Amino acid sequence: MAKPGTAQRIPEDLSDSFQTSDPFKILYYLYRGNYHRLVLSTIFYIIKHSPAWILPIVSANIINIVSNPTQHALHEIWINIAVILIMIIQNIYTNTLHVRYHSEAIRSVESRLRGSLIRKIQQLSFSFHNEYQSGKLQSKVLRDVEAVENLSRQLIAHFVPSVLSVIVALAYTLSKNLTIALFYLLTIPVASSLIYFFRSNMRSKNRVFRKEIENMVARISESIEMLPVTRAHGLENVEIQTIDAHLEQVQNEGLRLDILNATFGASAWVSFQAFQIACLLVTAYMAFRGLIPPGDIVMYQGFFNSITSSINGLINIYPQLTRGLESLRSIGEILASSDFEQNKGKKLVTDVQGSFSFQNVYFSYPSGKVAAIRGVNLEVKPGECIAFVGESGAGKSTLLNLIIGFYRPTSGRILLDGEDMENLDLRSYRRHLAVVPQNTILFSGTIRENITYGLPSVTEAQLNQALESACAKDFIEQLPEGLDTRIGEHGGKLSGGQRQRIAIARALIRDPKVIILDEPTSALDLISEAQVKTALNSLIRGRTTFIVAHRLSTIRDADRIAVIQNGTIVEIGTYDQLTAMNGEFKKLETLYQQAT
Numbered sequence: 377m378a379k380p381g382t383a384q385r386i387p388e389d390l391s392d393s394f395q396t397s398d399p400f401k402i403l404y405y406l407y408r409g410n411y412h413r414l415v416l417s418t419i420f421y422i423i424k425h426s427p428a429w430i431l432p433i434v435s436a437n438i439i440n441i442v443s444n445p446t447q448h449a450l451h452e453i454w455i456n457i458a459v460i461l462i463m464i465i466q467n468i469y470t471n472t473l474h475v476r477y478h479s480e481a482i483r484s485v486e487s488r489l490r491g492s493l494i495r496k497i498q499q500l501s502f503s504f505h506n507e508y509q510s511g512k513l514q515s516k517v518l519r520d521v522e523a524v525e526n527l528s529r530q531l532i533a534h535f536v537p538s539v540l541s542v543i544v545a546l547a548y549t550l551s552k553n554l555t556i557a558l559f560y561l562l563t564i565p566v567a568s569s570l571i572y573f574f575r576s577n578m579r580s581k582n583r584v585f586r587k588e589i590e591n592m593v594a595r596i597s598e599s600i601e602m603l604p605v606t607r608a609h610g611l612e613n614v615e616i617q618t619i620d621a622h623l624e625q626v627q628n629e630g631l632r633l634d635i636l637n638a639t640f641g642a643s644a645w646v647s648f649q650a651f652q653i654a655c656l657l658v659t660a661y662m663a664f665r666g667l668i669p670p671g672d673i674v675m676y677q678g679f680f681n682s683i684t685s686s687i688n689g690l691i692n693i694y695p696q697l698t699r700g701l702e703s704l705r706s707i708g709e710i711l712a713s714s715d716f717e718q719n720k721g722k723k724l725v726t727d728v729q730g731s732f733s734f735q736n737v738y739f740s741y742p743s744g745k746v747a748a749i750r751g752v753n754l755e756v757k758p759g760e761c762i763a764f765v766g767e768s769g770a771g772k773s774t775l776l777n778l779i780i781g782f783y784r785p786t787s788g789r790i791l792l793d794g795e796d797m798e799n800l801d802l803r804s805y806r807r808h809l810a811v812v813p814q815n816t817i818l819f820s821g822t823i824r825e826n827i828t829y830g831l832p833s834v835t836e837a838q839l840n841q842a843l844e845s846a847c848a849k850d851f852i853e854q855l856p857e858g859l860d861t862r863i864g865e866h867g868g869k870l871s872g873g874q875r876q877r878i879a880i881a882r883a884l885i886r887d888p889k890v891i892i893l894d895e896p897t898s899a900l901d902l903i904s905e906a907q908v909k910t911a912l913n914s915l916i917r918g919r920t921t922f923i924v925a926h927r928l929s930t931i932r933d934a935d936r937i938a939v940i941q942n943g944t945i946v947e948i949g950t951y952d953q954l955t956a957m958n959g960e961f962k963k964l965e966t967l968y969q970q971a972t
Contacts, residue, residue: 403531429679493711500710520703555662578633651684655680719803725808727808738750754948761920764776779922781797812880812882821863824859827839848881909929913933946959
């Protein structure tokens with residue numbers, strides 16, 4: 377978590393790179409800005425790898441010299457030795473440069489890809505996040521990007537060099553002996569046939585294995601979140617068995633994939649070893665007949681070994697390439713998604729008065745069969761406090777999410793200060809509101825960082841005022857390091873009431889024009905609730921406020937109370953007016969009094 381006031385790098389958006397289904401085009405787009413590094417890496421590879429191509433020629437020269445000493449001088453041997461030694465020594469410097477440039481390109485793409493994923497995850501709609509498990513998103517950011525990084529590394533470190541090795545060996549052999557060069561070319565259709573035969577099955581098994589990994593990560597993430605509930609009910613063994621079932625599924629799918637990869641690799645090795653023996657037989661026969669010098673057997677064997685090793689290497693990394701290509705498709709599920717909040721080109725909100733107009737608003741969740749909000753009409757004046765009450769699932773929190781802009785109406789309109797929110801840049805609008813959610817959301821930093829989150833500059837006076845208004849100052853002063861006390865993951869080192877008061881302080885310090893309070897006192901005892909109610913009354917004065925509460929005492933002083941039933945406002949008025957109506961609100965009040 378970046379500290380407030382520090383400059384933050386905005387990740388580059390790579391979403392446009394995934395608008396094609398061709399994985400190699402995606403890679404081409406991803407490496408924009410790094411092409412020069414790839415070119416330099418390739419040049420230094422050719423130089424550093426040249427000993428592998430020159431050694432067979434030197435070996436053949438030396439054998440031909442010693443097998444026919446009458447036509448050669450001893451210094452020719454030393455010249456050949458000197459040449460190969462110089463070429464070997466230069467490898468230290470050129471290999472370092474080769475690795476440096478391709479690593480710079482790969483690490484750059486890896487970092488940009490993760491940054492782009494994080495950026496897109498922040499932009500995706502809440503309906504998307506409701507349908508997509510967070511553990512699966514974590515798997516894409518971590519495992520899939522790592523697989524793409526490995527794909528890039530294999531392509532740069534093995535694929536391109538292997539292709540170059542084949543080209544150099546074939547080119548030199550063509551210049552020396554067309555018959556042997558044609559024999560070399562037979563390896564290409566063999567390799568292509570093997571890849572064609574195994575490709576579909578490998579792609580399918582990689583996809584299944586990737587989805588099992590995602591499911592496992594998602595389930596483990598849920599298991600960690602559920603740990604207090606699991607312990608409280610003595611369900612450790614049940615949870616362990618559930619996780620074990622997922623792990624066993626991953627193990628089985630991984631084993632099937634490994635066996636397929638092993639069969640593929642072994643088939644390639646056997647095929648090319650047979651070609652190697654055939655090449656030895658052909659060149660030996662040609663030397664025996666005097667068609668080539670004896671030393672050329674070593675040279676052609678060396679080049680053929682270079683070709684077969686390169687092609688065999690390509691085949692052996694093919695499973696990793698398939699996994700990387702599958703991960704590219706997996707990442708594309710996020711980066712190519714169009715289910716995100718569109719703010720580009722929309723009107724910036726520079727000031728908010730706080731009037732809202734709900735005009736026949738309907739809203740349905742993507743997976744819902746029945747509309748969650750149905751025909752809501754409501755006019756809210758600037759500075760007015762509106763409370764929503766009703767049974768669980770009535771649609772109260774959905775209304776708050778529509779006001780925040782997390783969801784857009786399926787039909788109808790919501791106007792902010794006379795402007796349709798559909799036409800507004802909601803990011804700029806949200807800078808004028810503060811939210812205290814039902815489930816307090818804190819991160820594992822200090823209390824100070826949690827309260828001032830996202831604010832570049834906050835004075836100590838402002839901070840102290842917010843703490844006093846939220847009734848949080850007393851308990852914070854009793855902590856070992858005060859405001860700089862680290863609160864653990866999700867604020868686990870604090871009580872529920874303490875966490876809620878920090879969340880209220882975070883809202884207070886923003887001096888918002890619009891306030892969203894979703895059960896703001898739900899985790900407080902009666903004494904703290906009374907203190908926070910006093911603070912909230914001060915906070916909401918002159919500001920448009922929307923409150924959801926089950927404790928009716930929390931909303932007694934609201935300007936108006938709207939009773940929500942099945943997504944519709946069935947009653948609205950002041951506390952006294954609704955009580956006098958003897959309708960749905962009166963029933964809720966009676967139930968509340970019985971419960972307390």
